[in-house]
Amino acid sequence: MASTTKQLGLLSKQTHVLNLEDADIRYTPEFYSTEVANTLFDVLLNETDWQQDTVRVFGKKHLAPRLSRWVGDPGLRYAYSGLTMETVPWTDTLLAIRADAEGACGASFNSVLLNFYRDGRDSNGWHSDDEPELGGQPQIASLSFGAARDFRLRHKTDPQLKYTLALENGSLLFMCGPTQANWQHHIPKRANAGPRINLTFRSIVE
Numbered sequence: 001m002a003s004t005t006k007q008l009g010l011l012s013k014q015t016h017v018l019n020l021e022d023a024d025i026r027y028t029p030e031f032y033s034t035e036v037a038n039t040l041f042d043v044l045l046n047e048t049d050w051q052q053d054t055v056r057v058f059g060k061k062h063l064a065p066r067l068s069r070w071v072g073d074p075g076l077r078y079a080y081s082g083l084t085m086e087t088v089p090w091t092d093t094l095l096a097i098r099a100d101a102e103g104a105c106g107a108s109f110n111s112v113l114l115n116f117y118r119d120g121r122d123s124n125g126w127h128s129d130d131e132p133e134l135g136g137q138p139q140i141a142s143l144s145f146g147a148a149r150d151f152r153l154r155h156k157t158d159p160q161l162k163y164t165l166a167l168e169n170g171s172l173l174f175m176c177g178p179t180q181a182n183w184q185h186h187i188p189k190r191a192n193a194g195p196r197i198n199l200t201f202r203s204i205v206e
């Protein structure tokens with residue numbers, strides 16, 4: 001994957017617009033073919049220097065229930081769960097995926113958070129990606145590789161409004177507009193789930 005603009009075997013599959021109030025979320029299940037997605041899973045697994053971060057929950061420090069890595073343009077910093085993280089440089093693989101995501105979403109991204117859910121015991125707690133450095137209407141492209149996992153959404157003020165969708169191997173989920181201001185999301189634990197890698201491309205405004 002030498003060229004940063006090379007298309008990684010994109011399929012022109014249907015994008016579904018989720019019918020959710022106060023949100024703008026679009027889901028493309030087969031953004032990458034299964035074959036390409038499986039290859040990308042292996043490459044990302046092996047090329048990434050995975051770390052287990054410490055997160056602060058109600059003032060207490062815990063090891064995050066997943067492995068992760070921040071990648072982005074030089075000098076970018078990001079405050080996350082009470083910690084300031086510095087990004088590490090892009091790889092050719094990540095630049096190629098970024099180009100695909102930017103083309104599909106009509107957005108630009110200067111960083112990506114890589115998450116590795118080793119098995120179904122790994123998870124991601126309820127949150128919004130609404131840190132000030134993401135701007136007023138964060139645009140987030142989320143790509144999933146490996147085992148499908150449920151992605152749950154809940155409205156911040158109306159408890160009746162909730163939604164679950166399975167993020168499949170090779171899928172793209174794009175969240176933009178008022179989504180982060182009004183909704184939270186999480187990845188619950190799932191018995192027997194296999195390994196999964198998720199990339200969330202973002203744009204940090206300094």
Ligand SMILES: O=C(O)CCC(=O)C(=O)O
Binds near residue numbers: 115198
């Ligand atoms: O793993 C996922 O699909 C979600 C990851 C996520 O919400 C995040 O990194 O902010």
Ligand SMILES: [Fe+2]
Binds near residue numbers: 127128185200
């Ligand atoms: Fe998130």
